[in-house]
Amino acid sequence: MLVTVETGLLSTIRKNKTKDHLNKEDRSYQNTRLSIQLSLNGLSFCITDKVSQELIEVQRMRFSAPLSENELKGTLRQFLESHHVPARSYESVVVIHSNALFNIVPQALFDPSKLNDYVKFNAQLLPHDELAYDTIAHKDMLVVYVPFTAANNYIFDCFGPFDYKHHVALHLEELLSIEHDASEKACYAHIDQGTLNLTVIKNKKLQFFNSFQIGSTEDLLYYILFSLEQLELDPKEVHMLFYGETTEAEPYYKKALQYLNHCSIYRPSFTQKIPAHLMDYHFDRIILNA
Numbered sequence: 001m002l003v004t005v006e007t008g009l010l011s012t013i014r015k016n017k018t019k020d021h022l023n024k025e026d027r028s029y030q031n032t033r034l035s036i037q038l039s040l041n042g043l044s045f046c047i048t049d050k051v052s053q054e055l056i057e058v059q060r061m062r063f064s065a066p067l068s069e070n071e072l073k074g075t076l077r078q079f080l081e082s083h084h085v086p087a088r089s090y091e092s093v094v095v096i097h098s099n100a101l102f103n104i105v106p107q108a109l110f111d112p113s114k115l116n117d118y119v120k121f122n123a124q125l126l127p128h129d130e131l132a133y134d135t136i137a138h139k140d141m142l143v144v145y146v147p148f149t150a151a152n153n154y155i156f157d158c159f160g161p162f163d164y165k166h167h168v169a170l171h172l173e174e175l176l177s178i179e180h181d182a183s184e185k186a187c188y189a190h191i192d193q194g195t196l197n198l199t200v201i202k203n204k205k206l207q208f209f210n211s212f213q214i215g216s217t218e219d220l221l222y223y224i225l226f227s228l229e230q231l232e233l234d235p236k237e238v239h240m241l242f243y244g245e246t247t248e249a250e251p252y253y254k255k256a257l258q259y260l261n262h263c264s265i266y267r268p269s270f271t272q273k274i275p276a277h278l279m280d281y282h283f284d285r286i287i288l289n290a
Helices: 069-082 112-119 149-159 167-175 217-230 251-257 285-289
Strands: 002-007 010-015 032-039 042-049 055-062 092-098 102-106 132-136 141-145 162-166 186-192 195-202 205-213 239-244 262-265
Touching: 032 069, 032 149, 042 069, 055 069, 069 149, 092 149, 092 167, 102 112, 102 167, 112 132, 112 141, 132 162, 132 167, 141 167, 149 162, 162 167, 167 186, 167 195, 167 205, 186 217, 195 217, 205 217, 217 251, 239 251, 251 262
Parallel strands: 032 092, 092 162, 186 239, 239 262
Antiparallel strands: 002 010, 010 162, 032 042, 042 055, 102 141, 132 141, 186 195, 195 205
């Protein structure tokens, strides 16, 4: 039986059994934080030294086609074991769940006894699905979602109790903390592992957020232009900031420049030091804030 405990921003997973998770072959990682990102389109992890705040290792795996949730657990095990991750001890572990099984709920309308009601119109819920929620600090909203339960159970078996959160909470905390021009709407396009997360903010308040699966530059352009039309925003006037697995040289960015007059690259804030040998490694740096 799983027990999900609300701890402010993060949910904590525990089981009704005890296990010595510190009996590892390699104890040199005990002052580190392990962050794991789960998605049906790919996996990644990074390890950070909590004392020096230096990034030690980052790895990622992309899938040629989306996995089923049943396949995710086995693939995660193979991915982590191939990099000897379960053989080490970590001071803390956090897991980021990236999927479309979520909804953003205003604090005033939230009732923890009705989690199913918030998600059932966005996803087909199964009887055994468990739900969780993350509170967006100081923003009077929550993200209610369906985590990857089988993957959570495997991670617990490896490392013991850990924290987890949804990727939407991670993005909203970052973007809603930025000082924007009060008279303009700030638009952000996050691209990672075949997913576009589109966010629009005005006066530090969320105006729009949605996730789309994309497989081509045409997909990207369609969802951006359609969303802007629904929001009555002029593509020639709006300033679109791209982040995630996007650079000025990427086809996605170049395609957007053909239809959007004002585009730039946004670099999420983080405190970790990235060593020279990892500086050019292509990974989504927002996971460093988990």
